[in-house]
Amino acid sequence: MTSAQILEPRRRPTQERSKVKFDSLLQASRDVLLDVGFESFTCEEVAQRAGLPIGTLYQFFANKYVIVCELDRLNAVAIQSELDKLAAELPTLDWLVLLDRLVDHMSQLWINDPSRSAVWYAVQSTPVTRATAEVTEQQLAARVAHVLAPLTPGTPRDRRKIMAEVLVHMSYSMLNFSVRDLQEHGEAIIELKRLLGTYLLAAEAGAT
DSSP states (O other), X not given: OOGGGSXXXXXXXXXXXXXXXXXXXXXXXXXXXXXXXTTTOOHHHHHHHHTOOHHHHHHHOSSHHHHHHHHHHHHHHHHHHHHHHHHTTTTTSXXXXXXXXXXXXXXXXXXXXXXXXXXXXXXXXXXXXXXXXXXXXXXXXXXXXXXXXXXXXXXXXXXXXXXXXXXXXXXXXXXXXXXXXXXXXXXXXXXXXXXXXXXXXXXXXXXX
């Protein structure tokens, strides 16, 4: 994708006062998304809940599709931050331990913040939001591939890139599955760990 095709805010604030407004709009967006769903989601409702003029919202966001893509980016940032913390423990940290701890952290994010799942489903709604979300996933996968490099030295770089993209996409899909109605979250997380662990073991074995 070219940068023109990726949905991004018109601008991101640099001054503290604008940052407060920006964050308030994003938090209100999460609330609206949870309360009414993406189909009934409107920028007017977001601005009202944030206590800001609609013009302020449009200074930052062209439409609701840009808003959910920005929320999706923020969700990925929280995961990357935890990944970076775990990466700082390498090379003493075994990759299976890293995987287990990262999945546990992500599991708590999805349990504690139901809007994560709502955002994920929202960005699947149109081709351009899906494409933007794919870019966000790829950026996170690039970080995962970097962390995997010293842990899977027998795997070629190109294959490791694909592995990381599979790991991220599988994790997102299973985490959203784990918080569906009537789904046992704990059991789904156990299965996710099995899937990821088995996949990585098989992929590394096949590379040697």
